[in-house]
Amino acid sequence: MGHRKYSSPRRGSIAFRPRSRAKSLEARIRNWPNLNQDTPTLMGFAGFKAGGINILTVDDREKTPNFGKHFLNPSTVIATPPIRILGIRGYKNGVNGKRVAFDVYSRDLPKDLARKGDIRYKEELFTRAQNRLPSIDSVVATATVLPREANLSQKKPFVYEIAVSSNDNQKKFEYIKGLFGKEIRVQDVFQLGQYVDVIGITRGKGVEGPITRFGVKRKQHKSRKSVRAVGTLGPISPAVVMYTVPRQGQRGFHQRTEYNKRILLMSSANRNNQVSINPGGGFKHYGLIKEDYIVVRGSVPGVPKRLVKLRQPIRYADRRVIEPKVIEVVTR
DSSP: OTTOSSOOOOOSOOSSOOOOOOSOSSOOOOOOOOOOOSSOOBOEEEEEEEEEEEEEEEOOOTTSTTTTSEEEEEEEEEEOOOEEEEEEEEEEEETTEEEEEEEEEOSOOOGGGGGGSOOOOOHHHHHHHHHTGGGOSEEEEEEEEOGGGGTOSOOSOEEEEEEBOOSOHHHHHHHHHHTTTOEEOGGGTOOTTOEEEEEEEOOOOEEEOHHHHHOOOOOOTTTSSOSSSOSOSOOSSSOOOOTTSOOOEEESOOEEEEEEEEEEEEOOSOGGGOOOOOOTTOBTTTBOOOSOEEEEESOOSSOTTOEEEEEOOOSOOOOOOOOOEEEEEEOO
């Protein structure tokens, strides 16, 4: 710009590239934490975003100005119907990365899985998979969650992978095999007060210009023919437009990860004594929650009814699990 004496500051972050639409409504977890423990356990879960509430707690963060005082936490409710373990998948590392070495499935499969294609139990594949275990690099569990169990109208289930925390593939295989035909609830995977990572697809905004998409400043009145456009696309030479130049394009509907979200509330195992989390008339755009749920502090990516995945924290978090002191749940 002609009136500047020095270069202008960078407008908009280039950390998230490309800012394109996600390929699927279902987020993909590419990395799992390494817990270095011998006992195999599932390291993830899934649920559906319901809505937001406020929770009044006592701040238990030591060495902070608000320690011991009342703290109002804007929180998000996630409906977590039980998941089912369908099968076992083995991966082999190759030149081009990981490739699937085997897929085996259990006998007891939900009828809704017929909508996902040919997923069947085959006895000979189990024997073949066990013989290949010494040459396999990683073993994961294949799980499913049924939207109809969360009071949603979608019939097709979601099928995804969940990592297992163990260094022994044989232990992983036997552990996952022992979960066949069982319903796994969120209380079996996470604890009240612990931190989790939430992965989901954000709310789509459609195509936006550089002002909204990157926060570029509007130009001065009558300085150019356009006002809501970037000032310059770059130098005259080389005659190319760099990828760092803010341009119009897709905003929203991206995969994002929220790290270290603390679980403030969790549905009790005894549903008869469970306190209702529903506001009057139910959550907007979702309805009533009649199954298990968790409440995490802060926001969660996505719109109501969208699938979100939960994972053990991959970044450093306080490993001590302290149950939060909840004073009041504000659902209005």
